[in-house]
Amino acid sequence: MNKGHYSKMENYCEERVAVAGRGKHDIVSSLPLELLVHVVDFLDHIDIIQSQRVSKRWRSIFSSDAILKSILPRTLAALGLETTNAASGNPMSYVRWLVGLELARPVKKVFLPLSTKPSMFDRIAYYSRRLCWIMPDDENVVLLNLETGEKSIFRNDIELPVDRIQLSDRYLLLISDGCGGSAIVAWNVHTAQKVGTQEIYSTLFPVLTIAEDKVIITPRRDRGHISVWDLQSNQVYEFRNYFIDLYLWHADAGENQLVTFDFNWYPYPPKVCQARWTLTGGELLHEKQFRLSLEGRRVNGADLLRTWNDWYHTYGKESITQFLLESDPHTTMNLRYDHSADRLSLRWLVSSEPIPEHSSWDRFTSVAPHIVYRCVQQLKGIAIYNAATGTTTVHPYQLDIRERNLTGADLLPPSHPSLEPESYLRCFGDREVICVASKDGIQLWFFSPGFMPNVPDAEPFHAMEDRGRFKKNMELDNALQSPSG
Structure with missing residues (x-):
């Protein structure tokens, strides 16, 4: 309908x-x-x-x-x-x-001040009820378990400073990027034991994803190889194939398979090479080529802007990714692969108002299979991309009164895109908890009615006066909070 x-x-x-x-x-x-x-x-x-x-x-x-x-x-x-x-x-x-996820209306909000401010938002991560950040001295990583309130300290014992971190349900990755490659240290968050260290050469700023006990290391931009680090055996497998435009992949550790999609955007419709590999060993199992329908649109591959580590997410048998169009700030491309049906689909998401290219360093946060969040500084809000409806809406971001250093002016960056990272909002999280970090602390938005913990050191959310800039739909708020049903 x-x-x-x-x-x-x-x-x-x-x-x-x-x-x-x-x-x-x-x-x-x-x-x-x-x-x-x-x-x-x-x-x-x-x-x-x-x-x-x-x-x-x-x-x-x-x-x-x-x-x-x-x-x-x-x-x-x-x-x-x-x-x-x-x-x-x-x-x-x-x-x-x-409904709360689709409208950015959590059932509970708190504000968590950070006594030690990470110098960059890459140094904050969230996954599966765990919040993690790197202290300014680069020697310690703090992991907060929202479920139990316990804090754990993980030391950075490599010579290079940690540039970013990655979390899964079981592992914590500390990543140092350099001109010659990247050094990665893996910790088991359940046992607080160091798993191992790997150096990845000729891959600057790789995209890391974790599938159970496998770390998939893909090239940051366009051409390159894929490597898989098996944390159980501490071995690294490098795929022989040289990928041209690797836009999406799906890892299934249970089946020991990796499915990759390599795009050629020059013909119309674009050609896609889908390949199945063994996840450990990189052996090619099957390969096929097909043309992907763009629903009447024409796209130049150079026009697609991919993000950093938040551009990719897997939900069970489905993997999704999303791209901006440099030439059209109203439109975003959403790609989804359903492994159970072996089907690749594309959806165009349209926004009624233009969303600038340079917003929070172009980061997306996938919070559900069809919902993606992104902070939009220029519009003072959170953009919600809904692949189910093919629409994008911007909901106002309400400051907490303790975000004193984040004024309305700070939310509007200059025309030049190179705004200092600490002046940005950063949005990350999942379907249960969304975190919006500023230089003053982190707003924690709890969406699951079954998970609203009392977070240590967090304070009740007190909204800063919005001065009449935004009109709220109170009736729907009451409906969401009503205990009926």
């Missing part, structure tokens, strides 16, 4: 409710349950929450077990969760969780 149909349905519902108020019949309330369940399949999650506020009768209908259970599978899929994870959960809590 398209947006026009949504609008017609909303007008129709309003008309029927008005008639019911004059003692007439409410046709929606009298529909058979099976038909209502079918109708709900065409509604998005915001429509379902808003329908609950039409009347007491509608609230009862749209929060019933039959309705909620019917939308639970697609809600969990949109959050990147398995069905088994919802065994003890209330379906409506997942609906509100998803």
